[in-house]
Amino acid sequence: GAVVSQHPSWVICKSGTSVKIECRSLDFQATTMFWYRQFPKQSLMLMATSNEGSKATYEQGVEKDKFLINHASLTLSTLTVTSAHPEDSSFYICSARGRGTSNEQFFGPGTRLTVL
Amino acid sequence: GESVGLHLPTLSVQEGDNSIINCAYSNSASDYFIWYKQESGKGPQFIIDIRSNMDKRQGQRVTVLLNKTVKHLSLQIAATQPGDSAVYFCAESITGGGNKLTFGTGTQLKVEL
Numbered sequence: 001g002a003v004v005s006q007h008p009s010w011v012i013c014k015s016g017t018s019v020k021i022e023c024r025s026l027d028f029q030a031t032t033m034f035w036y037r038q039f040p041k042q043s044l045m046l047m048a049t050s051n052e053g054s055k056a057t058y059e060q061g062v063e064k065d066k067f068l069i070n071h072a073s074l075t076l077s078t079l080t081v082t083s084a085h086p087e088d089s090s091f092y093i094c095s096a097r098g099r100g101t102s103n104e105q106f107f108g109p110g111t112r113l114t115v116l
Numbered sequence: 117g118e119s120v121g122l123h124l125p126t127l128s129v130q131e132g133d134n135s136i137i138n139c140a141y142s143n144s145a146s147d148y149f150i151w152y153k154q155e156s157g158k159g160p161q162f163i164i165d166i167r168s169n170m171d172k173r174q175g176q177r178v179t180v181l182l183n184k185t186v187k188h189l190s191l192q193i194a195a196t197q198p199g200d201s202a203v204y205f206c207a208e209s210i211t212g213g214g215n216k217l218t219f220g221t222g223t224q225l226k227v228e229l
Contacts, residue, residue: 004159006159032215034216034217042221042222043205043219043220043221043222044160044205044217044219045219046216046217046218049214049216057214091157093159093160095159095217097215103148103165103209103211103215104150104162105215105217106162107152107159107160107161107162108159109158109159110157110158112157
């Protein structure tokens with residue numbers, strides 16, 4: 001149980017285009033989803049927290065107009081990188097937390113974004 | 117700002133030996149700690165967690181120790197195997213603080229045959 005998937009697993013795009021990444025909780029309802037970014041040989045940095053049906057809360061320094069997050073259902077959150085540039089190339093990872101008081105987050109496998 | 121950090125960026129151990137990975141945290145308000153294993157190109161995998169009302173917790177081949185006095189966390193892996201080779205991250209959070217995780221810098225564990 002508690003499986004989180006991401007799609008696509010990797011994507012290559014041209015500079016200036018937009019890319020959408022999906023995060024799905026497959027066997028539980030995710031009331032909260034988190035989006036992280038990880039550069040090579042670095043740690044995970046939280047970008048934003050999204051709760052189902054409400055606007056995402058972004059961490060300091062993360063541009064909300066560039067990284068659009070939608071959490072329209074209890075099993076799906078999407079991250080859209082708008083007008084992507086080479087510096088946006090990174091490993092994007094989502095995690096999901098279900099109902100209840102548990103702190104545990106379940107992580108997806110990540111999406112490798114390369115912007116040419 | 118406050119952060120979670122690790123002492124050793126790389127740890128090399130012989131197969132069969134025990135591994136100890138350390139983590140220092142600075143946010144005294146943190147009350148929940150987790151260790152994750154991340155293999156190359158994959159998402160973090162939960163290993164073990166511990167709450168601040170405990171100082172030790174054991175799992176299968178792994179033990180987490182928490183020393184709140186010096187704000188130190190460690191992960192012990194018994195009889196380290198080649199499959200344990202990965203990057204290990206500690207993470208901290210505050211219950212009621214939105215469940216946000218703050219990750220440490222990570223330690224690369226290399227198991228030598």
